[in-house]
Amino acid sequence: MKQQLITAAFLTLIAPALLQSCGGNNAPQAEAPTAEQANPSATTPANGETGTLEIRANGEDFVREGFTTKDGWEISFDHVYVTLADVTAYQTDPPFNSEAGTEIQATQEVSVSEPKTVDLAEGETDADPVLVDTVEAPAGRYNALSWRMVSANSGPADGYPLVMQGTATKDGETINFNLRLNQELAFTCGDFVGDDRKGILEPGDTTDLEATFHFDHLFGDGDAPPDDEINTGALGFDPLAALAQNGELDADTAELEQNMSADDYNTLLGILPSLGHVGEGHCQETQLTT
Amino acid sequence: MKPRLMILLGLLSVLGVQSRAIAHGVEINYQTTEAIAINATYDTGEPMAEAQVIVYAPDDPSTPWMTGTTDEQGRFLFAPDRAQSGNWEVAVRQAGHGEILSIPVDGEAASETEQAPAPSSETAAVEQTAGRANNLDALSPLQKGVMGGAVLWGFIGTALFFARGKK
Known part of the structure; x- marks a missing residue:
């Protein structure tokens, strides 16, 4: 009888414990984050309080200082014209992740009204990124940015969203190039990633946001190992140099398509959507890639 | 990259x-x-x-x-x-x-x-x-039901065990 009593007591006590243990091994149920979990101070506009938001464009040191391509060409830019339109800064909740394939959910947004053409090569090597425009904006946390690259309506880049002018030198050979690309692009980006934080606008204060362009994606980086992805995926300058005549290369997209190999031209097209960044942060390109 | x-x-x-x-x-x-x-x-x-x-x-x-x-x-x-x-x-x-x-x-x-x-x-x-x-909220309704039934069965079984008397 004593043994039976122990057995009964054991079953009574151990069964619930075993069942609960099984339950504990189950994956907890997924639960989407709620708006209340977000930091209200980071996304809620201040009541009627505004500041100044500077929208800047940056071609980084590659454009201002020049660089060596993956195939050994020393590139020096005289001008890199980009024409930006519909530049919009957002306060988003939840924070926008450009790689999640989701839409921006903005609680506040401000835009630059007119298309602007800027020269990314403008200024000294230590110059600040080029100012596109300033807008009066409600205070808050601007953690997303979008813009389109459209054809300029006038000026040196008339008819093109992107114009690159400069010289390329290698082994005593110098090529003056003027590349005019007419692919229109649209970038949607999340928070800036870099040495500093950007887009945190206090009332009465000034802060900036930056549209960054990574031209090393196009030409590669001679300072990086050949097997680095920045080089394995880049076009380099050799395919363009092959089109030069008497040290001159003046070509638009149609001429590049006509004279480059199909592989090289497709490589060029495939790289363009990766030009746009926010600092080191990646963007979603929504026009050429769709 | x-x-x-x-x-x-x-x-x-x-x-x-x-x-x-x-x-x-x-x-x-x-x-x-x-x-x-x-x-x-x-x-x-x-x-x-x-x-x-x-x-x-x-x-x-x-x-x-x-x-x-x-x-x-x-x-x-x-x-x-x-x-x-x-x-x-x-x-x-x-x-x-x-x-x-x-x-x-x-x-x-x-x-x-x-x-x-x-x-x-x-x-x-x-x-x-x-x-x-490791808490009850993590259990499914079925698990909770089975667990409750097991506890109840344990009490009943124990009570019957003592109530049967000596043979």
């Missing part, structure tokens, strides 16, 4: 003992806390080894709350201040490549798994696994 950040929120037991006071004695205490584990890789799968990590707290997103570097496997661990609920942001940067991820942290310990939208080959993913799943 795009970075990918995996985040694992888990319960950590920081192991320690309290030693007796002796000459040059060392006192080690322990506490249990929840931590966020970062796993940073490039989209090629290569770990972001020894990459710079910057953590920003919700109350002051301008100032780094913590800085550090990932290990050889691209991992980094930190325990957020639970008094600061909201979006904790973690930036991982290396050689011109970087990504920043926002991690919603509730002030109270949560028992949940959270999965970001299905990651593509170039999508940063966020995964939070349970820190404290």
